[in-house]
Amino acid sequence: MAAKNILIVDDDAKIRTLLRRCLEGDGYRVVEAHNAQSVRAAFAAEDFDLVTLDLNLGAEDGLDIARELHRDHDVPIFMVTGKDDVIDRVVGLELGADDYLTKPFHVREVLARVKSVLRRSGKRDRDEEAQPQDDPWLALDGxxxxxxxxxxVDRDGHECDLTTADFKLLTAFLNHAKKPLSRDRLMDLIDGQDWAPLDRTIDNQVARLRKKVERDPTRPSLIKTVRGVGYVLTETPVATTL
Structure with missing residues (x-):
């Protein structure tokens, strides 16, 4: 089996070297980039199985690179960054990042998380290959x-693209329709990692999804808050045709 191809994006040469040695020591093939231009050049030359991305790239914003990667390439993004602001984490996850780790870090944790992201990505690929092409559409409150x-597809027949974060959260609700889900349970279903007790990431993601699925996001009726528990999808989806 060919080695997985990983692109390290960081403006700190010492960090890139540390990550390269860690990943190459475990059998991965590694390419380095330090800014948006070098990221584009790397993808013009070859494809990658995963990108590790720093959010603080000097004069450039790593979130802009994340947006570009999400728009132009179907590649998992593992954010390894010195930014520990919860807003950056929320935005990163909403842009479709598959994991998020702050500096300083231990190389063994980086390696474990890289393996986890690649494993989840590989499972999604296998699941997609196994799915028949005529999988039904699901109808839900119009x-x-x-x-x-x-x-x-919204109630007016217009397509709305879902981010990876939107998709994971909506899938979790669809698979557990009419079952109240705690914030911890939702986090486990969409990311499979531990979160701080006061972390409000899931509330932000639910609010974002409500804007796309509710008739009136200010008075949600499809994804309702369950006081003291979390959230619940109030309707069961049914198979339909477009």
Missing amino acids: LKVKLDRMLL
Whole structure:
């Protein structure tokens, strides 16, 4: 089996060297980039199985690079950054980042998380290959959802693209319709990692999803808050045609 191809994006040469040695020592093939231009050049030359991305790239914003990667390339993003602001984490996850780790870090944790992201990505690839091409659309309160294509068609018949974070959260609700889900349970379903007790990331993601699925996001009726518990999808989706 060919070695997985990983792109390290960081403006600190010492960090790039540390990550390169860690990943190459475990059998991965590594390419380095220090800014948006070198990221574009790397992808013009070859494809990658994963990108590790620093958010603080000197004069450049790593979130802009994340947006570009999400728009132009189907590649998992593992944010390894010195920024520990919860807003940056929320924005990163909303842009489709698959994991987030702050500096300073231990190389063994980086390696473990890289393996986890690649494993989850590989499972998604296998699942997509196994799915028949005629998987049904799901109807839900006037909406239509195509999970294998990450598409949402609104009540006026317009397509709304879902971010990876939106897709994971919506899938969790669809798979547990009418079952109240705690914030911890939702985090486990969409990311499979531990979060701080006061972390409000899931509330921000639910609010973002409500803007796309609710008739009136200020008075949600489809994804309702369950006081003292978390959230619940109030309707059961049914198979339909577009």
